[in-house]
Amino acid sequence: MATSSIEIVTLEPQPALAVRGDITPEEMPAFFGRAFNGVPGAAAAAGVELVGPPFGLYPSMPGERVEVEAGFPVSAAVGSTTSEGEAVHDLLLPGGEVAQVLHTGPYDTLGETYAALEAWMREQGLAAAGPPWESYLSDPEAEPDPQQWRTLVCWPVGGHGPGPTG
Structure with missing residues (x-):
């Protein structure tokens, strides 16, 4: 990943x-x-x-x-x-400020990307301001190698707060 x-x-x-x-x-x-x-x-x-x-x-x-x-x-x-x-x-x-990160790899490793994103948001003093979404930039039928799949993870953020889960 x-x-x-x-x-x-x-x-x-x-x-x-x-x-x-x-x-x-x-x-x-x-x-x-x-x-x-x-x-x-x-x-x-x-x-x-x-x-x-x-x-x-x-x-x-x-x-x-x-x-x-x-x-x-x-x-x-x-x-x-x-x-x-x-x-x-x-x-x-949603519109507005969004923390985003590109995940490359299989879908079952997205949890690691979310954990990194949550930690980064806490370090930046940002709080989740809405639900996250994933944009699937790779078509698994066209790209059969899961190690090459690209997923853009987006999470709306707001001002300083307790963090994405709190």
Whole structure:
């Protein structure tokens, strides 16, 4: 696993279409497959374009169950719809200051990147200001070597506070 240096960037809020899941960790690959197959059809049917890589947003920290929103940034909000049997809805990826880091390697080592990001945020006196999300820059079907997969981890931050978990 390789992690690039962490940086603070300012992002504009980004409309997205997503599928909501409350799943077990074992169900994640199948859930993401359904979401990433269903959302493009919903976007096309609504007349909006995909404008970025697929993402997974995590409203709460994963445990025995994972609350996740998976989808794509789009050119405009469209409302709720159904595609490929999945309920697809509007979501707004947060804007403002975001701590971001590029993770290179398999998805099952992302926890190490999150731990490094949390430690860095504490050292900087920053607090989480919203849920983190991951943008999947590599397509595992096109790049079969998990050591080469690239995932951009983004976590909204605010002023000084107790840290990301406190």
